[in-house]
Amino acid sequence: MAILDLTLAPVVSPAFGGMEFGTVGQYEVMKGTAKGVLDPSNPLNAGIVNLDRAPRNSSGLVEYIVDVAILKPVDMSRGNRRIFYEVVNRGTKFANFWINSGVMGNDPWGPGDVGTGFLMNQGYTIVWSAWQGDVVAGGGRMLAQFPIPTNNGQPIVGTSREEYTDTGISTTFTGNLTYPAADLDPTKATLTVRAREHDPRAIPSDLTWQYLNTMQISINRPAGYDSGAIYEFIYPAKDPKVMGIGFAAVRDVVSYLRYEKADDNGTPNPLKLKGKPSIKKVLALGVSQSGRFLRDFIHQGFNEDESGRITFDGVIPLITGSRKSFTNYEFAQPGRNSRQHEDHLFPGDQFPFTYRVTTDPISGETGGIHETCQCNDTCPKIMHMDGENEIWQGRGSLVVTNTRGTKDLTLPKNVRAYLFAGTQHFPGLPPTMGICQQLSNPMDYRPFIRALIVALDRWVSDGTQPPPSQYASLKSGTLVPPLSTGFPDIPGVNYTGLVNYLNVLDHSTQPPTIGAPYPEYVTAVDADGNSIAGIRHPFLIVPLGTYTGWNLRAIGHGANDLCSLTGSYIPFAKTAEERIAAGDPRLSIEERYRNHNAYLIRVVFATLLLYLQGFLLVEDAAQIIQDAATGDMTQDHLGVQIDPEIAQIIKEHS
Template sequence: MKLEIIRVESAFDDLSFGNIGAYEKVVGRASAEVDPTHPLNAGIINIGKAPTNAAGRVEYWLDFYLLKPADLRRGNRRIFYDVVNRGNKLALNNLNDAPRVNDPSTAADAGNGFLMRQGYSVLWSGWQGDVAEGDNLLRAHLPIAAEHDASIVATSRDEFIFEHTRSPVTVSLSYPANTLDQTAAMLTVRQREQDPRTLLSPEHWHFKSNTRIEINRPGEFDAGAIYEFIYPARDPIVMGLGFAAVRDLVAFMRHDSANADGRPNPLTLDGRPAIDYVFAYGASQSGRFLRDFIWQGFNQDLHGRRVFDGLIATVAGSRKTFVNFAFAQPGRFSRQHEDRLFPHDQFPFSYATTTDPVGGKTDGILARCEASNTCPKIMQTEASTDFWEGRASLLVTDGKGIEIPVPDNVRLYLFASIQHGGGSVAANFPFNQYQPNPAEYGAVHRALAVALDEWVSRGVLPPASRFPRVSEGTLISPAPQSYGFPPIPGVKYPGLVNELSEMDYSVQPPKSIPGHNYLILVPKIDEDGNEVPGIRIPEIAVPRGTHTGWNLRRRGFAEGELVLLGSYFPFAATKEERLASGDLRPSLEERYPTEDDYVTQIARAAEELRNMRLILSEDVERIVNAAAALIKAR
């Protein structure tokens, strides 16, 4: 591993974080090589077909970005590794309530300073080999596989949903086409995933280059229609090398004093490594990356040591990633309407090793790290949306709905009635029918990060799992006739989930294997439509409306299909308004006779969570003040 330091500068306008002091940023590029014959690299798809140097090693480079205490002696001797999401940094936004920026520099970019006040050295690095340059995105340059110095060619598949009706439209392909002969490729369109495909004639599309096609869209399909392009592609990136890149960079930062040319590791003191523990955090794509990283055995470094001591994977659902494949597309992930057929969401789903009643295989996310004694302590946190879209019930049930165990080194937490990514992501989806769910879960994440550290470093058990279970009657069918969603004027409960079956990927497009379907369940709700199990933040425990994990696409955008959002249906202000509209849910005045009553109940709910170590004391005050400000603003 060789580190090229590009810049070192003060961070956050020299803001001081209590006893930790100021922070500095170290930005650079790491160059490395791997032995393709090493047993711990053998599972990387096409690693044996990557070009090698004179020593027989496969070379790559990646960007890295480090925020560390300016005086490392004042830090907590821990790395907090935030897995980038399509090259973007997430942890400061999700844990510090900071703006979502990729070059945090100002005092405002530190948000509430949580990670800095704890003393972490926060590390990011590129791992995804198809991230474009720009916007301070962190990239990895990974090799292209070849066969006897000739391009590898195979059938590849792209899917496009435009969310507009402009035509013609030009789209980029995931891999270069091997030929510009239109007869070798196929473009189809369908309105919904389950609909028959309509084959589009060559008059509807043409190659603009071997990496782009232009589509003249037929008028009978709306903005949410699914366009599917199947074509002979060439030059697959050895994308699975991204897992090894994370493994080896983190191991270097933790254990090595200097890199290959003698330059010091930026996380050393007096010539010695200054790190005792390493934690990982990943949200959405990044959380799926961590599940896949563990499953594929990358938490064991090349010296047999554990890479991550503890990790938090959030809103990942039961999925893994489309990374360690020949023609990988890491940005894809299955939802009810989008990307359903890409190969990243098959068994195993749970951390426990089980036998799949659908496909007959035996496996578990922890199987490899258990064999090498390198498993981390794990917290997986899920939003409600990830039961509907991410099939999170498969973390605790087999494919037929039978309950399965949760290993002792794993905790599972549901953020009850909160949408994927929290309320701040709503601006990314302008085609939803209903008002998005505004609830946020950052306060709980901060408390869990503290609990994870105490679990790893001191052996203090964290809060028990708070997750719906079949045995407790809190994990149920989403079927409209049994789910029990309350009648709300103007609202249609869909009963839709992202269905799953075992797939046959030997054909394109892939096909479901008949009869090999998995049962998907969702959390139980109360009479208001808010979820019962899990961690109910004060905003949910003392509600001003119904918060759901599902939302629907509006007319013109594949109407009625799910969108990756929740919904919010406010209660009527008064009993009179409620009765006039036909809303059966008690109004705000019926629930909270006085303004003080609402704030008092919020404070009580916050205190209960603090007593369970599910929020921090500092966040109790924030939550109560926010509730008081809400009432005052009305």
């Protein structure tokens, strides 16, 4: 058996202050570790980079240990007999925030943390396990212990690359290394700087650095470069971890909880019911980094367990765009996220981009996310969900078009693609300026996710078809070149059409060799600058401002490059007089809505339509109408609140 030992103990019982959830009752939290083993000779493990060079136990198997946490009904017989598995993001649990609209954090078990309580009211058993071997301990993050391979007993040495940006304005700063330096001779490493991503690399005379130890360098900031400058450090590294074990660890923990009665030590499966496994179906969610992990998980064939059984029945890659992950590599860095300004050239964003198998004339390769699973009938049903930021930063168009950008693709029958129009990466947060030129985008797409989870459950359970895909397309004219969107000329808004452009990359050299470009397509907009494609929130259909998936960096922070994962919120003028004085082409609020009741009636109709289409649950529809009824039309009306932990978590995950 792949899982030798799963040791869990209740740590919070009952959770949420003893709160009862519908007919399910109380929940409890269990935490512990799973010790797993892998046979490098098993064909299902053979693709894990360096697994064959990892240390082995007396049975010739490779061992690993991962943290496990389970939030389950106290009485399993009252649950829905389904696992909702969330792939943790850099060791952090996101589901309570993204799905329940509750507090974000690793221990959100208090009575005030629960948000809507959606997952618990549905009766899910929620499971998390660690998969990323380089997560730093602390903050309750979930950790994985993976072995370090060797080359016949000698350390493996190779070239590794680091990037540092948004480093502040102090004279010096410290850069952490992912892997220890193999040689502290500074002549064997290089450090360059550039103001923006597309600028040439430079080594000014006052750019100096030194090793502080094998895991850190100190950099002296050169004159003329602001906080947003990009520092690239290339050095000889050693002791890579077998990071690809993360895929097998997720597969094996889920497979054990789903199918087995006990581990090798005879310890019963904690999800058993009447002595047998109680789980009938498993849904998986991955948010951002962990969504890219899930796409990679399927692409590399890990949705088949070592007994030939399916791991996940339904999968939600959330806000991933067309990317995968930088995980199953020798000197992997799974935390990297390719954006236009940051981490732009790291692996994990190359072909294939979409689910069906296609041939890419630009790279000359053939492949697809479903390339392996379609051969053994282990492809899950997939709901691919993107926000509008993924169009700009995640090349979302490549999920639904061919790589020439000449025609739309027909997605496999078991795949749906949904685009949440007018949204940024992190949903439902109060507008702030930060390092961007415009206010951030507060639009909240989480109500759509809840409705679609219900639809996904029905789809995997009895074949009930979910709502059809709602994504931008070439045929409908909602996918267009970046300079042909029709974005209005709004005073104080600098629209440049900049996207996270993509080229074929050769990572055998460092920095990577840049090859042929891919076409760039983004969503068309209406006269207000609001996207016309995908699922449109009632507050986008009946707007009080312009909501975009992009924003630009402000002066002092790499000005005019894309501002990471942030969208824009550009409020309308309150009156016609203010609009005319400002030269704003967008109608003012008073010109749009005769009074608050006129505004509210339009919100009600837009909300009911989304409910009838299956994109809103009744309770979320009611809440949206309530927010519109009680909000001030001249202010931000979304009424969102932010937990003190969120700002730090967003910084860590950007």
